[in-house]
Amino acid sequence: MEQVEERKLIASAKKGNDEAFTSLFQNNYTFLYKYLIKLSLDPGLTEDLTQETMLKAYIHLQHFKGDSKFSTWLISIASRVYIDHQRKIKRERKRLEKAKDDVIRKVKWDVSMGGHEWAEYMNQFAELDPDIRAPILLRHYYGFTYPEIAEMLSIKEGTVKTRVHNGIKRIRKEWS
The missing domain is CATH 1.10.10.10 (Winged helix-like DNA-binding domain superfamily/Winged helix DNA-binding domain)
Incomplete structure (x- = not known):
């Protein structure tokens, strides 16, 4: 897509034209998907991240200044979405490990209180x-x-x- 055409679509989408944003989405979907699949190495997750990226782009389209290509802006959003997802997984993993350790500690206590050896x-x-x-x-x-x-x-x-x-x-x- 030419930059002139892309700028027209962006301007139209900023004015509330959902068809223009849909066109931007369709024109950048493959590029964005390929970027995210290389990051995540998981097709299902990539679909989710791509959708979330486009949703954030739609919501925050008014903040796009046009200093860069639209695809560059999408990549920056996608990168943050991916990093946030990884942080969430890490927090969840830590929470599960702590819960597992707490359960093991309680079971050890119960076993020792029952007169058995762990x-x-x-x-x-x-x-x-x-x-x-x-x-x-x-x-x-x-x-x-x-x-x-x-x-x-x-x-x-x-x-x-x-x-x-x-x-x-x-x-x-x-x-x-």
Whole structure:
């Protein structure tokens, strides 16, 4: 798109012409998408980030001064949207880790108050992902068979066997 045509569309969109903004969106969508896919490496997330970028551009279009190309302005918005998303994920991860640590501390306390000992292997067991921890617990603590566990967790029997095997292997590796 020529810069003259782009400037006309921007001026029209600033006056409230949604068709002009739609045209700007369509002309810049592929460029913006390619930029965000390279950042995120996740097609689903890229779609969301692209939509959020265009929404922010629509809302803040009056602030576009025209000193740069419209695509450059969109890239600056997209970059901030991506960075904000990454920060949000990091905050959520920290919150989940803290909650997990709090739960483990409470369980350790409850176990010790019940007159039992919290063995080191329990720490390693607690560090496993829940999708690995559950099959091990069901198999080796409760004694369910692999087919029963597969049915309970709605996964294939082979997946159950793999998760149990890899989880136990990881615990043994940490122990040695």
